[in-house]
Amino acid sequence: MLNFTKSKTISIYLTFLIISFFAFLNFQKSENRIIDKKVNLGLDLQGGSYLLLEIDTIPLIQERIQDKVIPIKKLLKKNDLKYSNFRINQTKIFFILEKKEYKKLDNIFFSKKENNVNPYIEQYKAHELDMKNNSGTIVINFSKYGTLVLNNAALKQSIEIIRRRIDDVGTKEPTILQRGDKRILVELPGIKDPERVKNLIGKTAQLNFRLISDTSSEFGFDKLISESGEELNVSKRIIMSGENLIDSQPRLDNQSNKPTVSFTLNRLGSQKFGKATTNNVGKRMAIVLDNKIVSAPSINEPIAGGQGVISGNFTFQEATDLALLLRSGALPTPLKIVEERTVGPDLGKDSIKSGTFSLIVGFILVILYMIFKYRFFGIIANISLIANLLMLVGILTILEATLTLPGIAGIILTVGMAVDANVLIFERIKEELKTEKSAIHAFDIGYNKAKITVLDANITTLIAAFILFAFGSGPIKGFAITLGIGIITTLFSAYFIARHLTSWFVLSKKNNSIKL
């Protein structure tokens, strides 16, 4: 175990030098980086917000089942199927059909070709809708896969819209990722005003323009409270919605000097808006955002050209945010923040300070203790410990891993536990020295016999680190990474670097007795 060929020695130190070279990349000035790799700081160290959002698909399904009403009724009429008692309850459509006719409906409803009412989803080999016959009452609802398709589309679209909103605010290096099939993870490092961003992300921002009517129309109306506090009957019929917007900007009104939001419509939107305003001069129109009236101005003249202004009681910040929301588009379905963690920049700085300080102190204590215990060989163990740390940071840099506060704890723990490999070996050699006359022989046997134990002992910790990595979240993952990589670098430094140094020392002393 003490013989090293030249090529082996070279490759050991070359590996060490290359890996630890990366550790020093972290000290480069940020302007002129040669190799753009560095350890990233986790949110708990640099400050920032972690948000976990969950989409609520039920409102979306309710909306989509509503959209199916007319096509289904048309389908029934076209095929001379007599139905009665047609109604919607939450996410299901019910109606009553004569017994004999169910077979016929079933054939049409589940036909695979050109089925616009109930499309066949090739990917899942299933239809969008399910239909059941409950002793005469037909129940239609979205099938498992139909719901899945809706859900996935809504999730993708939500991620896109959130990305647009966050980019618009101008946050540095945000992370926006899908987590599971209902969740979106958002990480915003170094964010100054988390509440504003949360507010922007969490708003559905469904904008629509609806008339205010005193007489009941066939569409029915909602009773909503206006910005000035009066209760208004807002028609359920939507003249135009936010989808038709192509741009929106905050403005200062020339006359009143109040912040407003201007908007520009696309062609279809301009046509709809022009027509509605022409036909309803003198009436009032409500601008409704997420079922709340932003303002309800009177239509003084037809508005053509697809340009308009929303004036409400905004502060400039509110106008800016509303314009941003309208530009980025509405979320397909409401989002809920299910987990939120925000760390201020001060705490992050303090954590780095105390983490680094305790690392240095722990390191010095361990080094002193090893010298006290093993004298010269303690120095060898310490050299291998330093090499170990350099390589650990080097690998973290190569992987561009994220360093968290628990991650720093993992490094300190590695310092404490890394010497174990050398302790195991040295203690073994001590035992062998008692019986073996030749020191070289004792060292050789010692390294050999300790090998299995060192491996066994470290694999168990590696298993724990691996499981921690698989199940842990955020900062804990950072701990698992440093702990796991620390074990690998420990094995390398103990069995290659420390062993080489020991052998070099032992072999150079030849026949002199060596004390450990």
Place this chain on the structure above:
Amino acid sequence: MKRNFNFSNLFKKANVLSLILFILSIACIAIKGLNYGIDFKGGTLIELRVLDKNITISDIRSSFKNMVIGDVNIKEFGNKNDYLIKIEQTNENNKNLIIKLKNNISKNLNTDLDFRRVENVGPKVSSELLEAGLIAITLSLAAMLFYIWIRFEWQFSIGAIMALFHDVVITMGIFSLLSFEINLSIIAAVLTIVGYSMNDTVVIYDRIRENLSKYNKLNINDISNLSINETLSRTLITSVTTLLALFSIFILGGEILKGFSFAMILGVIIGTYSSIFVASPILKYFRVTYKTMQKEEEKII
């Protein structure tokens, strides 16, 4: 320096002590329960730095009086100006809770405040986190059991797992007794303890296996005793270096790492104890002899 301490005399007493501690821990966890943090219970946590020295903890407490929220728990956190405020989870649909809380404190205290940390965990996520934590611990125990079973014999793997169980339960028992908070970092600490304690046990087991084939006349008690003695200085040195590192985190690493490093310190001490006094004596009950090892070896060949 030759240490020759007769551990086997202490085995019986130690086993009784371990059993009592184990039962007391389970009783404490069952009766008193564990103090789950917001990670596992849901709720809101605010770490607040108050720059005005005249403001006391009761001022902060009374600033919540006019709000309809769950139980509020406030304590000093680290230094005198820092407070940790925990608010119990009540209903799910409190969308703007955090901004309301912030505004409310700022208005009532009427001074410069630094919100150093704000966390909010919903009920669904917290139960998922707890579940993931329990799965992780169970899985790590199973993985260790499996690893030892492959590397050694089944008697050893049961001994090791009992020692691990002993460590985890007693650590949790102490946390329950002291009402220390259980959060995500404690789960990380428990898993690391599992790894560490296993590490210690494996070193002794390795030596027991070696000595069983070397001295086939000795009984398992003597073999255990010999092996523990032979590895004792390593066991102690490694525990010391690990504890040196842990104490430096505990004392200097800041408030956030306090719970984590405390759990680890307990775990390292209990884990070292259990490798000597739990994992090794157990082998006796399984009648591990030289022959067990031989049989296994034949099987492999």
